[in-house]
Amino acid sequence: MKAARLSALALAAGLLLAFSMCRPVRAADEEIPKHFFVAPPPFSEGIFPCSQCHKDMPVNPKPRKLEQMHDNIQLHHMPNGWCFECHTPRDRDVLHLANGSTVKFEESYNLCGQCHGTVLRDWKVGLHGKRTGSWNGDKQYMLCVSCHSPHDPVFKPLKPLPPPLAPAEIK
Ligand code: HEC
Ligand code: HEC
Numbered sequence: 001m002k003a004a005r006l007s008a009l010a011l012a013a014g015l016l017l018a019f020s021m022c023r024p025v026r027a028a029d030e031e032i033p034k035h036f037f038v039a040p041p042p043f044s045e046g047i048f049p050c051s052q053c054h055k056d057m058p059v060n061p062k063p064r065k066l067e068q069m070h071d072n073i074q075l076h077h078m079p080n081g082w083c084f085e086c087h088t089p090r091d092r093d094v095l096h097l098a099n100g101s102t103v104k105f106e107e108s109y110n111l112c113g114q115c116h117g118t119v120l121r122d123w124k125v126g127l128h129g130k131r132t133g134s135w136n137g138d139k140q141y142m143l144c145v146s147c148h149s150p151h152d153p154v155f156k157p158l159k160p161l162p163p164p165l166a167p168a169e170i171k
């Protein structure tokens with residue numbers, strides 16, 4: 001009788017332990033949030049809101065070398081692409097997806113994810129890019145554009161520095 005009750009107790013304890021061990025695993029699966037706490041977009045000073053200039057400017061959809069403004073921007077991304085692949089002609093303060101829906105600059109990762117879907121998936125779970133914060137609490141993400149220029153995303157090779165002097169050469 002006593003032994004039966006003891007083994008029932010052990011079984012219950014075992015089940016409880018197994019359950020508590022399973023839970024974090026399942027929680028991690030379900031954990032991918034809908035909203036990401038991201039760093040602010042790395043705008044250069046004074047450029048945003050874009051509408052301060054573009055509100056009353058005619059839209060010029062022609063691909064060309066920009067000269068009066070943004071002459072530092074040269075597109076080296078997606079062959080044959082142009083600004084309006086990402087920027088919205090009628091509202092320069094927001095980006096847009098291929099289906100036309102607008103995207104805030106704070107959520108530009110959704111824009112990138114259209115074409116770099118596997119990288120976006122990795123970014124969300126913290127495998128690509130940089131994520132800080134607590135492992136089971138709030139996390140902060142760096143935007144894709146904090147590291148990659150949207151206009152010229154490939155990293156340039158670093159220039160190697162000369163080798164150090166050998167001890168014999170230090171006098
Ligand atoms: C692949 C999508 C994409 C394309 C194509 C693109 N942009 Fe952008 N652009 C972005 C994103 C995303 C940002 C936000 C990055 C940031 O916060 O600096 C941005 C930022 C900018 C900014 C603000 C830069 C700053 O100094 O902070 C300007 C101006 C701009 N784009 C103009 C252009 C022009 C002009 C073209 C075409 C020659 C162009 N963009 C093409 C995605 C794009
Ligand atoms: C100080 C004024 C100013 C601000 C701020 C500004 N722009 Fe412009 N932008 C211009 C001018 C002027 C041109 C035309 C340049 C040319 O034709 O050589 C231009 C051209 C462009 C173009 C090329 C297409 C077109 O309509 O001519 C894009 C895309 C663009 N700007 C995006 C942006 C975005 C995105 C921002 C904000 C992040 C921004 N601009 C902020 C003045 C501005």
Ligand code: HEC
Nearest residue numbers: 076077078079108111112114115116144145148150153154
């Ligand atoms: C419309 C599709 C499209 C969108 C949107 C797009 N990209 Fe790209 N991206 C491409 C293509 C195509 C290439 C490869 C061809 C090239 O380098 O021109 C590329 C290349 C790259 C590369 C270089 C990959 C390598 O091999 O080193 C990086 C990094 C990158 N994109 C980041 C971004 C970021 C960040 C964004 C969002 C601001 C973005 N892309 C948005 C199509 C896109």
Ligand code: HEC
Nearest residue numbers: 109112113116119120123128129130142143144146147155
């Ligand atoms: C903390 C910086 C950082 C952030 C944030 C970041 N990346 Fe990257 N990314 C890198 C580095 C570093 C590489 C490797 C570059 C190399 O090997 O030349 C890379 C490589 C890439 C490549 C080319 C290689 C591949 O795996 O296909 C693409 C495309 C890319 N990133 C897109 C993105 C997109 C899209 C986002 C946002 C969802 C993003 N990155 C966020 C740093 C970052």
